[in-house]
Amino acid sequence: MRPPDGSSSSSGPHGKHELLQPEVVLYTASASASRRRGRASADLYALRALLQGYGLTMDERDVSTSKAHRSELKSLLAARGCAFSLPQLLVGGRPVGGPDDVRKLHQSGGLRPLLDGSPRPCRAFVCQACKRVGSEPCSECSEARNKMLDHGVMEQEEERRKLVRRWMSCWLLSGGAQQTVVSWSNTIDVIGRELFIRCLHLVSRRDYGASIASLNREFNSVVRDGDIYRLRRKNGVAEHWIYLSCGNNNPPEWDAYDPSTGRWIKVPKMPPAQSRFWESLAVGTELLVFGSAGVSLRYSILTNSWTGLPDADADAINTPRAWFGSASVGEKAYVAGGLDPSGTNVLSTAEMYDSETHTWTPLPSMNRARYGCSGAFMDGKFYVIGGYSSSHQVLTCGEEYDLNLRSWRVIDNMSQGLNETFAGAPPLLAVVNNELYAADYSENNDLKLYDKLDNKWTTLGKLPVQSKDKDGWDMGFRACGDRLIVIGRPNDSTDEKVVELHSWTPDGEPPVWDLFATRPYRGERIVCAVMGC
Secondary structure, eight states: OOOTTSOOOEEOTTSOEEOOOOOEEEEEOOHHHHHTTTTHHHHHHHHHHHHHTTTOOOEEEETTTOHHHHHHHHHHHHHTTOOOOSSEEEETTEEEESHHHHHHHHHHTOHHHHHTTSOOOOOEEEETTTOOEESSOOSSSOGGGEEEEOHHHHHHHHHHHHHHHHHHHHHHHTTTOSSOSSOGGGHHHHHOHHHHHHHHTTSOTHHIIIIITTTOHHHHHHHHTSHHHHHHHHTTOOOEEEEEEOSOOSSOOOEEEETTTTEEEEOOOOOSOOOSOEEEEEETTEEEEEEGGGOEEEEETTTTEEEEOOTTSTTSOSSOOBSOEEEEETTEEEEEOOBOTTSOOBOOOEEEEETTTTEEEEEOOOSSOOBSOEEEEETTEEEEEOOBOTTOOBOOOEEEEETTTTEEEEETTTTTTSOOOTTOOOOEEEEETTEEEEEOOSTTOEEEEEETTTTEEEEEEEOSEEOTTSSSTTOEEEEETTEEEEEEEETTOOOTTEEEEEEEOOOSSOOOOEEEEEEEOOSSOOEEEEEEO
16 A cells, blocks of 8 residues: 555665555644634544544644644645644645544545554453463463453543543533533534444443433434444443342332442333232343233333333243243343243243344243243353242253254253252352352352352352241342342341342352442342343
């Protein structure tokens, strides 16, 4: 490729001809000087974000603090018959133009060829097994456990985060006025929808609804169509919120807990529905809630609203069920077993739910029908564990579903020793880093770890909360990112009107639980789910 200034090559240190890298220079004025120009400040932030989206190493020169830079820019522009204006982009000594010119080039596809030869940040690899840093994957560890970190990109992402915060700060300081330094009505047009989403996907999800979506219709549309969360999922960006119901309302009332702020957020009320018991499952950006007699509802964080799923709906589950095993990974959820709406027929059928398309796909049936079971997703496979048979006998076996082979395998004695009491809650299971844990709600009140090789459970330590009647219905146990959380009434208290939320990050040592929240308790059962998106 020829550099923008028309030069083609130069002699290298060994006499070889090497391609010149075009220098990318952005001439700007300081923030205080830009404010006097009104819109220029918004243009600068938009232009800077657009260029950083190309992963460039860029030289930014402030003409308001350096007479030399100002004279330099004037000379370069005058030599090509261009008027003086700021901000101004030059590549290889050739003026490209201001924000409008650069944006038009970007939208037409002409900017990338112009910048293809420009310097990029260097990359480094960090081995997740031994933490060795090098210029290529670790040769001593499995390549699957190596993760490439681009330090330049990390810096650029932080700049994007600052950019969006700058926009939000300007809007908040203006009191929400229509005319501000930053023009909200054309922000997406200035930097492009794709780059705008890339900026937003690193902002905390708590800001999407309350701050960003409320700015204007375009921002609201970007948040509601789910593209931000798809990009977050693709790039491994996730915040885990806890959804909890611990009252005696029917249908249940939900609260969401944001661990990053320690705040509880009220979830809109569910549509009227009645059920003897409820269970929940978080998948993608949705909270699915199921009741007896085929009742099922869906809450979306994109719209902050509930949708009922009667049998007639196209996106309703194929086989209505209750008291089944379930697990989710990304935008997919898996369910198996349970009781039909009549409560008399035990099911062996299984289904997969896609939260992107709101469709249920039948899967091969399990080898054994069961209800009152639990589900887990581990090592890329779906497990259904425990429960009761069609003859209402306790099942200690589990079943493993291989997504690639589309087949089930029975694992004998997989749940042996876990709450083998009739009418108790399904096993309380959680998976962290592909390790399966269980909260034993019996008299033992133990935290247990599943040994995959020996097919047995080992005790790690005690739980900080307890089930009053030792039936597990008044406890919750979930994975929250790389932590385990357990919810219930404290061991050392007689107060039956409060539940505690404790967490522990598995580290190979006996568990040391951290109390991070409490909640009023006004019922007999706890229903909870963790949504990571």
